[in-house]
Structures are given as C-alpha cells and as structure tokens.
Amino acid sequence: MPDFVTPEQIARRTSAAVDAAVGAGRALGLTVTDAKVLHDLFSVVVHLAPSPVVARVPTVLPHSAGLGSQAPRQQTELDVTGWLADQGTPVIPPSPLVPREPVQRDGFSMTFWQFVEEDRGKEPDYVANAELVADLHAALRAYPGRLSFLSAAEPQVVTESLVLLEERPDLIGPDDLDRARREWQVLEPLVRSRPAFEKAFPGVDLQPVHGDCPPANIFPGVDGKLYADFELVTLGPVEWDLATLGPDLESAYNRGARRNGMRPLNDDVLSFVNAVGMLRTISALMLAPQLPPLLGYLNPAIAQWRSTPFAGGFTSG
Incomplete structure (x- = not known):
C-alpha cells in the first residue's frame, strides 16, 4: 500500500519536472x-522565461500511464488545439517556436505552449464560461481529424482503479466501493x-468535445478568454463537457447552444455522463497518495x- 507523498517529495518531483522542461527547452x-512555475497540481506548468514558451509536464498520473501512452494523447491535443488556433478560435496555441509534438526527457512527457499573460484580477465566471463552451463545440464540429469515442472517460483507468481500491479502505469504504463497481457494470x-x-441514446449526435470540464479550463488572458487544456479531447456527446456541473451551468450552455443553432442538452444523456463522471471521481481516489490535497475535493x-x-437512474434493460 503506497504511502501518501510528503511535501518534501512533492518539492523534489516539481524540481525534477522543471529541470526536465528546462533541459528539453x-x-x-x-x-x-529564469524558469518560473506557474501551476503545480496534476501537471507542473513552467514558463521557460525569457522565451515566450510554457511547458506542461504531467506528474500525477494513473499507475498504468507510461510514456508510451501519454505521447499519443498529447499529440492529439496539440493537433486539435493547433487546428482550432488556425481557424481563429480563441485558444492557447502550441508554441510556434518548437516542433508541434510532445517531448520526452528524464522520465517525463511534455508539451510546449505559447506564453499568455494571465489577468489575475478577474474571478472566474463559470456560468458565463459554460455559455462559451457552446461556441467551442460549434468550432469543434468541423475538426477533420480522427478522435476515439469517449476516451476522456478513461474506462481502463476506472476499471483498474476499482480493483486497486479494494486494498485501500483508507480511501473508500466497502459499501461505497461495492456500489461503484455495480454501477460500472451498468455504465461501462x-x-x-x-x-x-447510440443504441441507448438514439438520435443523439456525437462530435469532438473538450473532454475535461471546459468551463473550468477557460484561461483569463489579459486580452480575453482563451480555451485551454485539451488533454482529454475526445469524440462524444456535448453533454460530456457539462458533466456534474449542475443546472445553472447547463442552462447557460443551452443559451449558447441556441445562439449557435445547436441542440440543447439531453436530460437522459446528462444523467448518464453525470453517473460516469462520479465514477471517474471515485477512481481518482487512487491518485490521492500522489496528491494528498485531492481528497479535500473528492470526498465532498x-x-x-x-x-x-x-447509476444516475440509467439501467441496462
């Protein structure tokens, strides 16, 4: 049973990620x-100053996520974000100063992005951001590349985590784990x-979606808001991007959808993605030993x- 990392171990992990990013840059x-850490949670995000380049180095990962599995997903993110930038969509683009591909160094796999100055005086407005997600979906509909169906749900990670959690009663009780496993049998x-x-939800269209809570991943740049962090970009229903966010943000999204001539959110699909989202939350408990503060977000x-x-009211029959 792995122990929770200490602050000293986290500091060493961060330092190693910074060194790798600097060396790769x-x-x-x-x-x-004058490298500066801008963010350090699941990834270490480093401004490689004075160059206008930011390196994002994932450091908190499922136990099965090796370099070989990270690089293809990172390449997809770079491809999608670069295409959006080329279409004029407001995104944080890949850096034009380096090749548009992930780089592996010292056991890390990283990507490089254009540095954008953050407007630190603004509080995030998640309701307004949710309405903007409909604009992003409208732009993504034309993406010509191939994307995997609901890869953002990370089904293999969920399956493996629900097995591993049996050995972690400090993270989840047996009754909760039993329910989670039974729900996953229905939803997986x-x-x-x-x-x-498509059989369960006839007529619900699929398209490229952000994959990772886009209302929380809109960057407040000094010159305006920018979509960011497409690490989990996937093919799926638009409802996936609003999973577990609640009725206020759902209503805001629907306003944006109407403005773009798109369909409103489907309540049945929302129930499904909300249920899957909760099982992803439970599976994330296995990351808590690497990132102890995570428990403060997951347990509530x-x-x-x-x-x-x-299972969100969904039944296989």
Missing part, C-alpha cells in the same frame, strides 16, 4: 534563464462502445454521490 534551441459497456451508446463529491440514484 534548451535542447530545442530556446533561451531559458456504453462508455467503451459507440454502437452501444463522493458524499453527494451517495444520495443520487443508482
């Missing part, structure tokens, strides 16, 4: 003399199979999950 020809077939999803959500209908 210099190897690509960038001038880096629809997550893994596009035909199964799990407490709320206990009061919700089994």
